Structures are given as structure tokens and as C-alpha cells.
Amino acid sequence: MDRQRRAVVKGLAATSFTALTACGGSGSNSSPSTGDSDPGVVSGDSAMVPRVAFNHGVASGDPLSDRVILWTRVTPTDALPRTVESVPVQVTVARDRDMREPVGQINTSTGPDRDFCVKVDVTGLRPDTWYYYQFSVGSAKSVVGRTRTFPDTRMPAERARFAVVSCSNHAYGLFSVYKAVSEQADLDFILHLGDYIYEYGPGEYGDFPGRDPLPAHEIIELSDYRQRHAQYKTDAKLQAVHQQFPMICIWDDHESANDSYRDGAENHDEATEGGWSERRAAAVQAYFEWLPIREIGTERGRVWRKFQFGKLIDLFMLDTRLEGRDMQVSSPADPGRFDDQRRIMSEEQMSWLTRGLSDSTATWRMIGQQVMFAELNIVRTLDAARTLGMEDTSAFNGQLLSLNMDQWDGYVADRENILQTLAGESIGNTVIFTGDIHTSWANEVYADSGNLLENSLTAPLAAEFVTPSVTSPGFPEEIAGVAEAAVQLANPHMKYVELKSPGFILVDVTMARTQAEFLYVQSISSVDSLGAINPEMTKVVGVDSGSSRIYEDRARSEPRAVRTALFHPPVRQVVS
Numbered sequence: 001m002d003r004q005r006r007a008v009v010k011g012l013a014a015t016s017f018t019a020l021t022a023c024g025g026s027g028s029n030s031s032p033s034t035g036d037s038d039p040g041v042v043s044g045d046s047a048m049v050p051r052v053a054f055n056h057g058v059a060s061g062d063p064l065s066d067r068v069i070l071w072t073r074v075t076p077t078d079a080l081p082r083t084v085e086s087v088p089v090q091v092t093v094a095r096d097r098d099m100r101e102p103v104g105q106i107n108t109s110t111g112p113d114r115d116f117c118v119k120v121d122v123t124g125l126r127p128d129t130w131y132y133y134q135f136s137v138g139s140a141k142s143v144v145g146r147t148r149t150f151p152d153t154r155m156p157a158e159r160a161r162f163a164v165v166s167c168s169n170h171a172y173g174l175f176s177v178y179k180a181v182s183e184q185a186d187l188d189f190i191l192h193l194g195d196y197i198y199e200y201g202p203g204e205y206g207d208f209p210g211r212d213p214l215p216a217h218e219i220i221e222l223s224d225y226r227q228r229h230a231q232y233k234t235d236a237k238l239q240a241v242h243q244q245f246p247m248i249c250i251w252d253d254h255e256s257a258n259d260s261y262r263d264g265a266e267n268h269d270e271a272t273e274g275g276w277s278e279r280r281a282a283a284v285q286a287y288f289e290w291l292p293i294r295e296i297g298t299e300r301g302r303v304w305r306k307f308q309f310g311k312l313i314d315l316f317m318l319d320t321r322l323e324g325r326d327m328q329v330s331s332p333a334d335p336g337r338f339d340d341q342r343r344i345m346s347e348e349q350m351s352w353l354t355r356g357l358s359d360s361t362a363t364w365r366m367i368g369q370q371v372m373f374a375e376l377n378i379v380r381t382l383d384a385a386r387t388l389g390m391e392d393t394s395a396f397n398g399q400l401l402s403l404n405m406d407q408w409d410g411y412v413a414d415r416e417n418i419l420q421t422l423a424g425e426s427i428g429n430t431v432i433f434t435g436d437i438h439t440s441w442a443n444e445v446y447a448d449s450g451n452l453l454e455n456s457l458t459a460p461l462a463a464e465f466v467t468p469s470v471t472s473p474g475f476p477e478e479i480a481g482v483a484e485a486a487v488q489l490a491n492p493h494m495k496y497v498e499l500k501s502p503g504f505i506l507v508d509v510t511m512a513r514t515q516a517e518f519l520y521v522q523s524i525s526s527v528d529s530l531g532a533i534n535p536e537m538t539k540v541v542g543v544d545s546g547s548s549r550i551y552e553d554r555a556r557s558e559p560r561a562v563r564t565a566l567f568h569p570p571v572r573q574v575v576s
């Protein structure tokens with residue numbers, strides 16, 4: 001901070017405190033405070049401040065042009081947590097990573113009613129600006145986190161750069177992908193498309209040594225979901241991602257239970273596990289406590305929301321899981337797939353989305369959502385696999401079926417609704433980002449992907465990039481190669497398919513193009529190569545502005561590394 005600006009901050013603090021306020025979240029209140037005060041001392045009777053540890057890192061999320069959510073969790077250490085009713089917490093926001101140039105402080109509190117999580121929506125921030133933040137309780141301080149606000153929605157933005165991740169099963173392997181993401185030189189934010197946690201008990205889905213799930217059974221009740229979130233948040237690699245970048249997240253199924261929908265889940269048995277509505281409410285509550293996501297009004301449980309990155313991107317985040325989804329049909333032959341009364345989201349959410357797409361004037365319309373949008377023709381794919389020499393297609397068929405009816409292929413009417421909006425109103429530059437299936441896909445989305453002849457003559461309506469998993473398994477090694485070839489042979493709109501490797505997508509957006517760079521880690525089992533990328537596997541795809549035809553194999557984008565190093569350097573890692 002230059003001298004002149006320091007003087008302005010002091011001046012503000014000495015009179016009235018207007019730089020920062022907090023709203024929503026966890027009982028926050030704005031509290032005048034000077035930039036010179038000791039951020040480690042909480043005002044009031046310090047004897048009332050319990051000793052705490054910050055065992056779960058810090059996080060930020062849902063950046064807008066003037067605000068961002070800041071998050072941490074405090075762990076009372078000198079008393080049983082249930083005997084502590086309230087913990088006063090102070091948040092300091094600064095422009096530098098050494099916290100020498102504070103722009104404001106906020107007093108808030110937390111307690112057992114929110115599992116000692118702290119969530120503050122800090123407002124009054126400058127657009128397109130990086131900040132650093134730190135929580136304190138008495139003399140205990142958290143690590144410093146780094147975050148940013150988005151550019152002003154009325155201003156052009158030249159470039160955005162973000163990582164897309166999903167499916168981070170702690171029990172399945174090491175968070176090598178998270179380490180690689182945290183070490184990226186230059187990202188504006190992280191898009192987490194769900195399966196941030198998994199609900200299973202030990203050995204049910206992953207048995208990596210030393211990473212058995214806690215509690216040691218399938219999570220069903222509120223205390224279970226809280227404990228599982230807490231376990232994930234003790235992973236240093238996940239902490240590192242949150243510490244460096246703001247996250248925009250949505251849940252998929254495993255934050256509640258496998259293949260969940262509005263009124264139930266494949267992995268929920270009301271006879272033995274109680275009512276779905278209670279379990280769903282517990283999962284939602286724990287998610288909103290433990291993730292840096294904004295609560296919209298009084299409507300706890302709404303994760304569908306919109307972000308604007310200057311005039312460059314309108315980003316629509318969807319809930320195709322818990323909000324309005326009807327139960328999945330059991331097979332592609334079930335005519336219910338085409339039933340125009342069946343929904344993957346509520347009519348309210350659908351009309352919000354289609355109206356938002358119609359009204360958007362940004363260069364790019366982006367959709368972050370859970371399950372694959374593009375049509376996958378299973379019958380043709382199995383035929384192609386046989387043609388390519390796969391003698392026994394039963395394992396392949398099982399894989400395809402297990403994912404297919406949970407996707408938009410199982411909710412054809414809702415997909416049609418979106419496609420008709422794009423086609424009918426000539427809406428271009430639409431890019432969909434998807435998670436869920438632990439595999440990588442770059443798809444051109446057509447009005448009718450089954451019509452191969454039409455697709456050679458007409459232009460695609462959108463592009464879809466499906467991100468690989470952080471750890472969860474893709475297709476078995478022995479069938480992945482032939483399966484990739486068969487999918488592409490039978491589904492020519494699928495331009496890139498990789499079915500077995502963990503990694504993430506690095507997305508680089510300019511006015512001219514959106515480029516998706518699929519990056520894969522060398523290993524999720526070796527501590528020696530944690531975070532190491534396998535450069536031979538990197539795949540570059542993208543779309544140019546004005547066309548949704550996917551291009552391949554251009555040069556990788558360059559990070560704005562010098563700008564980052566000079567103006568908002570990464571926070572120093574205290575983790576290995």
C-alpha cells in the first residue's frame with residue numbers, strides 16, 4: 001500500500017468505519033476498528049474468549065464485484081465443545097499477504113449451532129481486487145488466505161482463468177489434483193462441481209491406507225455429515241486450494257447420498273435409515289456450514305445462482321440434484337425418459353435459467369452443473385465396441401447404464417427446453433461445465449445428437465466440457481482404451497474422451513475464445529509425485545467466439561504469472 005492510501009484508511013477508521021461490512025452468515029456485525037489495532041485482541045472481556053485451534057484451514061467463495069464469503073472453523077481446545085456456547089471471532093482483511101495493510105476488521109461469533117463454523121459475507125470491497133484475510137480468536141490466529149472480487153459487471157474484462165474440479169473421494173486416494181490446482185500460478189477462482197465429500201462407510205468406496213472415512217459408517221445424521229466434512233477439511237491439499245483461491249461450488253449427489261433426487265436416493269433406505277427429508281436436511285445444513293457458499297435470502301438449500309465476471313462471463317450454477325429432480329428411470333428403454341412432466345430441476349429454476357440465458361449480454365454464457373448434458377447413444381456405442389474387438393461388453397454396458405439414466409439423457413424434455421431456448425433465440429457462446437462421472441469429455445451439443453447426418457450440416461448449439469475426478473475411479477483399465485474409441489466412433493459429437501485418469505480442467509477465457517486444458521496428475525497414490533502433472537497426457541480443446549465447434553490441440557495458454565507475483569502473490573503455504 002502506498003503512503004497516500006494508508007493515510008486514507010487511517011482517516012476512515014478514525015472517523016467512521018465504512019470500508020467493510022458483513023451481512024448474513026454467522027451472526028456477524030460490522031464493528032468499527034482501526035487499521036492500527038492489534039487484530040489478535042478481541043474486544044470485551046478476554047477471559048470469556050475460549051482457547052481454540054484452527055484445524056480446518058480457511059476458505060473463501062462466491063465472489064461478486066463488491067463482496068466475498070470468508071470461512072473458517074474454530075475448534076475449542078480447553079473445554080468440551082458442547083459446553084462452549086459462543087466464540088467471538090475477528091476477521092481481518094488486508095491488501096497484502098503479511099497483513100500489514102488492513103482495510104478492515106469484522107467481529108462475528110460462532111457456536112455449536114453451526115458446528116463452530118464461521119462464515120462472513122464481507123461487503124464494501126473494490127471490484128476486481130485481490131485481498132488477504134485472517135481469522136483470530138483471542139491470541140489464536142488462522143493461516144492467511146487469499147481471495148478476490150470479480151470485475152464490475154458493467155466493465156469489460158479481458159480474461160478469466162479458472163480450474164474445474166469434481167469428485168474428490170478422500171478414501172480413494174491422495175488429493176494430488178488439489179495440490180496441483182493450489183500451485184497454479186494464476187487462477188481467478190475454482191469451480192467445484194460436486195461430490196466434494198462422499199457418504200460411504202469404510203471400504204464401501206475406496207480403501208486407501210490411512211484414509212478411512214470418519215465417522216466409521218455411512219453418514220446419515222447431522223453429526224455424521226459434520227464429522228465427514230471436518231475430516232475432508234483436515235486434508236492439507238484441500239486446505240491449500242481454499243487458502244489460495246475463492247471457490248464457487250455446487251453439490252452433486254454424494255454430499256447427500258448416491259444418485260439423490262428431490263424425494264430420495266439410490267443409497268437411501270427409508271426402512272433402515274430413517275426419513276429422506278431428515279437426511280437431506282442434515283446434508284444441506286452441514287454443506288452450508290462447511291462450504292464458503294452464500295445463503296440466498298432465508299432460503300437455506302438454494303445453490304442455483306448466477307455470477308458475473310465483468311462483461312466477459314455470465315455463469316449460471318445449477319442444482320440438478322436436490323431441488324426439483326424426479327426419480328431416475330431404470331433403463332434407456334423406459335419411455336419415462338421422454339415424459340415432458342418429468343423434471344431434472346424445478347420449473348422455477350428452469351425458467352430462471354432460460355430467462356437468464358435469453359437476457360444475458362455477456363460475451364460468454366457458462367453453466368456449471370452436475371451431470372452430462374450431451375446425448376450419449378448407448379446402443380450404438382456398444383455396437384462400436386464389438387466392432388473394435390471388445391468380446392464381452394457386459395462390464396462396459398454396466399458402466400454406461402449406471403451413469404446414463406442419471407444424466408440429462410434421462411430427462412430429455414428439460415434438455416429440449418434449454419436447447420430450444422438456445423436455438424430459438426440464436427444464443428451463442430454457451431459453454432457447459434460438468435462433473436459427476438470421473439472421466440473427461442469435450443462434447444459438441446446439437447439439437448439432435450442422434451442425427452449424424454444433420455450434425456455434419458448444422459452448427460452445434462453449445463459446447464460441454466466434463467471434468468475428470470480428483471480421485472474417484474473412472475472406467476476399469478482393461479476396457480478404458482476400447483471404450484474411448486467406441487464412444488467417439490458411435491458419438492461423433494464427442495470430440496475428446498478420456499475414461500480413466502484423475503485431473504482437472506484449466507479454463508482460460510478471453511473475448512476471442514474459451515479454452516479448456518485437461519491436465520492429469522501422475523499419481524494419486526504416490527507421496528513422491530504429489531501434485532505432479534503428466535505433461536504427455538495434457539489435452540487442449542476449446543471453442544472460438546461465434547462457434548461451438550470444438551477445436552483441438554492449440555498451444556496451452558500462458559498464466560499471468562508476473563502480474564500475480566507482483567500484485568497478489570500466493571499466500572505462503574504452511575502445509576506440506
Ligand SMILES: [Fe+2]
Nearest residue numbers: 167195436472
Ligand atoms: Fe462422483
